[in-house]
Amino acid sequence: MFSSRLLDWYDAHARDLPWRVGPKARAAGAQPDPYRVWLSEVMLQQTTVATVTPRFEAFLTRWPDVAALAAAPLEDVLGEWAGLGYYARARNLHACAKVVADELGGVFPDTEEWLITLPGIGPYTAAAIAAIAFDRTAVVVDGNIDRVMVRIENIARPIREAKAEIRASAAERTPDQRAGDYAQGLMDLGAGVCRPRNPDCLLCPVAEFCEARAAGVQDELPVKPAKKARPVRHGVVYVGLREDGAVLTERRAAKGLFGGMAGLPGGAWAEGEAPKAAPPVKARWREAGTAEHTLTHFHLILTVMTAKIKEAPEGLFWTADLETLPTVFRKAVKIAA
Structure with a gap:
């Protein structure tokens, strides 16, 4: 049976992750901490395990539980999040912590239906928390699981076009028992064996169920959608430097990127020529170069002025503390310094 083969493999090969209660500890009675599970799932959205691991531990050091995170100033949370990208996640993280701490007595709901009502928790995250933290039977499908199911079913369409079929396949295989371990096993399988490139089918515990392998097309899947040209935007930023290395900054509007x-003061970002932007203070400004950074929907080129x-x-x-600035602004400061 697919799920039993996978669980046997997970029991022997589970990754050691700081937010995870491994299968041996789980079998001995240890229970996952919903706070740690929730925090890790939010941080892992659009971000790799390697990047998240040290940042997760830093978060726990500053805010070891949901009450501590809820009591923290939003600016501190945003500063600690700097460099992880997708900053709406940090704002929603703080908002969710406040709801759990202030309205729910510090206790996370244990069902998908209740979890999905919290700020920043969508269908995937609700399913992942319900399964991993509370061992509820839930269909968990992340990027790794998407890829595994595409190969298992030999789906020759881009993932975004095959979501319903992928979910149906995942639901059919999700067991009633150990749903959390099963979900994490699939994640580990996708991360280490059923990799995006060069899947290691010889080590796969469920290779006999894989239709793509049977057809010899596992290396060709998932099918990649046609790439769209990423637009290029231009702008100007002003890096005002104090003698001790501190940088002149502004608080960006609550909504938006x-x-x-x-952030650094400057003008709007637009395609074509960089829009004019008045300096934030009179000084001997000079052009130091350009800072480039690729974001989700566009590539950004900033002219860096410094004084x-x-x-x-x-x-x-x-x-x-320049580490509290988003990456693109840290690049600009480095050019100006």
């Missing part, structure tokens, strides 16, 4: 985070500044004008403030 990098919402609520500290030595002694005092922050009204509405702006100094940021000494």
Whole structure:
């Protein structure tokens, strides 16, 4: 049976992850911490395990439970999130923590139906938390599981066009017992064996169920959709430097890209020529170069202007910890320094 083969493999080969209660500990009675499961699932959205692991541990050091996270200023949470991208996740993380801490007595709901009502928790995250934290029978389908199911069923269409078929296949195979371990087993299988490139079918515990392998097309799947040209936007940023290395920054609007985070002052970003932007304060500004960064929907090229500044004008403030800035702004500061 597919699920039993996978669970046997997971019991022997589960990854050791800081948010995970492994199969041996689980069998001995250890229970997952819903806070850690929730935090990891939010951080892992659109981000790799390698990137998340040290950041997850840093978050836990500062905010070891949901009450501590709820009590933290949003600006601190956004600063700790800097560099992870998709910053709406951090705002929703903080909002969700406040709901759980203030309205639910610090206790996470244990069903998909209730979890999905919380800020920032969509269908996938609700299913993952329900299965992994509470061992509820739930159909969990992330990027790794998408790929596994596409190969198991030999689906010769891009994943985005085959979502219903993928989910149906995943639902058919999800067991009533150990649903959390089963989901994590599929994730580990996709990450380490059924990889995007060069899947290692000889090590796959469910190879006999794989229609793509039987047809010899496992390396050709998943089918990639045609790439669309990514638009290029231009802008100007002003890097005001204090003698001690602190940078002149502004608080970005709550909504929009990098919402609520500290950022460099500058103009709008638009396709074509960079829009004109008045400097934030009178100074001897000079052009230091350009900073480039690729975001989800466009590639950004910023002209970097820099000057030595002694005092922050009204509405702006100094940021000494540059790690709290989004990556694109850190690139600009590096060019200006």
